[in-house]
Amino acid sequence: xxxxxxxxxxxxxxxxxxxxxxxxxxxxxxxxxxxxxxxxxxxxxxxxxxxxxxxxxxxxxxxxxxxxxxxxxxxxxxxxxxxxxxxxxxxxxxxxxxxxxxxxxxxxxxxxxxxxxxxxxxxxxxxxxxxxxxxxxxxxxxxxxxx
Amino acid sequence: xxxxxxxxxxxxxxxxxxxxxxxxxxxxxxxxxxxxxxxxxxxxxxxxxxxxxxxxxxxxxxxxxxxxxxxxxxxxxxxxxxxxxxxxxxxxxxxxxxxxxxxxxxxxxxxxxxxxxxxxxxxxxxxxxxxxxxxxxxxxxxxxxxx
DNA sequence: AATGAAATTGTATAAAT
DNA sequence: ATTTATACAATTTCATT
Numbered sequence: 040x041x042x043x044x045x046x047x048x049x050x051x052x053x054x055x056x057x058x059x060x061x062x063x064x065x066x067x068x069x070x071x072x073x074x075x076x077x078x079x080x081x082x083x084x085x086x087x088x089x090x091x092x093x094x095x096x097x098x099x100x101x102x103x104x105x106x107x108x109x110x111x112x113x114x115x116x117x118x119x120x121x122x123x124x125x126x127x128x129x130x131x132x133x134x135x136x137x138x139x140x141x142x143x144x145x146x147x148x149x150x151x152x153x154x155x156x157x158x159x160x161x162x163x164x165x166x167x168x169x170x171x172x173x174x175x176x177x178x179x180x181x182x183x184x185x186x
Numbered sequence: 187x188x189x190x191x192x193x194x195x196x197x198x199x200x201x202x203x204x205x206x207x208x209x210x211x212x213x214x215x216x217x218x219x220x221x222x223x224x225x226x227x228x229x230x231x232x233x234x235x236x237x238x239x240x241x242x243x244x245x246x247x248x249x250x251x252x253x254x255x256x257x258x259x260x261x262x263x264x265x266x267x268x269x270x271x272x273x274x275x276x277x278x279x280x281x282x283x284x285x286x287x288x289x290x291x292x293x294x295x296x297x298x299x300x301x302x303x304x305x306x307x308x309x310x311x312x313x314x315x316x317x318x319x320x321x322x323x324x325x326x327x328x329x330x331x332x333x
Numbered sequence: 334a335a336t337g338a339a340a341t342t343g344t345a346t347a348a349a350t
Numbered sequence: 351a352t353t354t355a356t357a358c359a360a361t362t363t364c365a366t367t
Contacts, residue, residue: 042247053239055239057205057238057239058238062359071337073336073337074334076362077334087242087243088240090203090240091205091241092326093235094237095197099234105281107281107283107290121323124324128330128332131326132325133324134252134323135320135323136317138317147329170290171283171284172281173283175281176268176272176282180277182249182294185249185296207344209342209343218352220344220352220354223344224351225351
């Protein structure tokens with residue numbers, strides 16, 4: 040697909056604030072609202088835009104801890120884990136990766152006790168390593184046009 | 187703050203599709219649109235809602251590789267890195283963590299060559315380890331009410 | 334592919350329960 | 351704190367260029 044300069048401007052607006060009206064986006068990028076609407080629809084249909092997410096602060100709703108947990112799955116345990124991990128409310132992101140560890144997860148937790156019970160659930164699937172997140176340095180940075 | 191059942195329903199709607207109108211959210215959760223509007227505004231003001239992001243597919247816009255890169259910073263190099271990392275378009279998430287490594291990053295890249303040039307930029311800051319992402323198992327899972 | 338105009342729908346503000 | 355009423359604004363559809 041051809042993402043022209045105008046579409047990139049629209050994507051920038053939507054990545055900054057997905058609840059902007061088409062009219063407001065139109066004003067910012069210099070076209071009419073039906074034009075914005077049509078371009079957005081096309082990018083949705085083509086999968087360039089995957090969706091629009093309201094970002095909830097885990098901290099403000101009671102998740103006081105964030106951790107990065109890697110898992111080195113036991114033989115035959117990777118596939119069952121890939122199914123199970125989708126059911127954990129605590130896991131906000133999970134990737135299958137190359138290397139000694141098979142899995143890396145970003146996890147939100149209430150407190151140490153919650154962390155302990157969560158890690159206990161992992162032991163049947165493999166060896167886990169936990170690193171506590173001290174701070175978010177970069178948070179869901181916008182995707183930009185590659186040069 | 188008290189997030190009641192109604193606010194959780196509204197948050198669920200917004201996390202699924204941030205571009206839903208207040209009227210549509212009202213229909214789904216069973217209240218009028220001004221009620222939705224006021225509750226959303228309050229949650230925004232309190233920081234429960236951090237924002238609304240349009241999600242762009244890195245793959246569809248030409249980033250063919252995703253990697254998890256950890257960095258063990260050299261003495262005195264962590265702080266300069268924390269400043270520098272915010273300027274990299276490739277880094278979509280970056281956390282400071284406990285443990286041997288100080289930093290973990292989620293990075294999007296065009297291809298192997300791009301990965302190489304990116305990693306080369308890191309060598310002045312510390313020792314990096316790169317793991318290629320094979321698949322997204324869980325992707326920006328919604329935050330749910332803790333029981 | 335973008336605009337302009339008409340009909341529909343949504344938003345914001347106020348007053349009232 | 352939510353609803354209803356109202357005025358204003360935005361969205362969608364369609365005809366036009």
